[in-house]
Amino acid sequence: MSLRIYGNRLLRTPGGLDTRPTLGRVRTAVFGRWHGRVEGCHWLDLCAGAGTMGAEALARGAAEAIGIEQAAGAARIAAANWDKIAPGLGTIHKTDALTGVARLAKQGRVFDLIYFDPPYRGELYLPVLEAVVACGLLADDGELAAEHGEDLPDLPEAVGSLVRLDRRVYGGTVVSYYGFLGAAASNSCG
Secondary structure (H helix, E strand, C coil): CEEEEHHHEEEECCCCCCCCCCCHHHHHHHHHHCCCCCCCCEEEEECCCCCHHHHHHHHCCCCEEEEEECCHHHHHHHHHHHHHHCCCCEEEEECCHHHHHHHHHHCCCCEEEEEECCCCCCCCHHHHHHHHHHHCCEEEEEEEEEEEECCCCCCCCEECCEEEEEEEEECCEEEEEEEECCCCCCCCCC
């Protein structure tokens, strides 16, 4: 299966229902909100799937994209997609989201924009948001977008010093945007 992103570029996606690529209208809305922030940014794609959002970021001029994806097949496809769009600027780590966040924190990594799209029925939302804050992965002026289904309980208004700035609904898909009001949390990642 394949889909098109910015610049009419074609990407591969895994077959089956295990990986759900972000819908085109959701991608358009996210990148519309972040217009002017993507070029030159450091992008983190948590639960990257086929890497569609990271590929969009690279196609729009991100300085780099780092992806965390647990499924081996999806991680391989994401790496190939990113290499096709921007050779050498994207790296996919095949691991679970919490382990990936901790590893990036140990490397002292900080990201301008983070896209988080776990399985909608999973229990990853709050633990990963808490880890991103505790580990200091989001730049003080950065934003994190969490994609979730509208049939799930709403995400919290705040997670530590990270506050919800906006919430947008696109059919059955919701994107909650988070950022810091004031000082960001210091790195206290375990």
